[in-house]
Amino acid sequence: MMNKSKIEWCDFTWNPVTGCRHGCPYCYAAKQAKRFSGDVRINKGSSQLRKDENGLYILDNPFKNQVGKVIPDPVGFDR
Structure with missing residues (x-):
């Protein structure tokens, strides 16, 4: 879903997390x-990641790497 943008050089935007x-x-x-x-x-x-019936990744809690740092997009642009 795209949103109308207030940026003068851009008509629409979307959340890059959804990809x-x-x-x-x-x-x-x-x-x-x-x-x-x-x-x-x-x-x-x-084990922090699971997939739904459509093959999309689901996070129940913020994803943390091996040292405990929160990773905002753990699977990159793989949707």
Whole structure:
């Protein structure tokens, strides 16, 4: 779902955490997800994550890495 933007050079925006599946080469959301994901390979093996019936990742609590730091987007842009 996109929201009407008040930014003069932008018509619509969306929350990069929800992502999309278009794979645009200059995607801002994908870059942000990568920046805040940590090591996705390790995170995906964590018991903190589970998938719903649509294959989307579910977090019941904030995701924490091995040293206890909260990772805002533990699976990167994999939706």
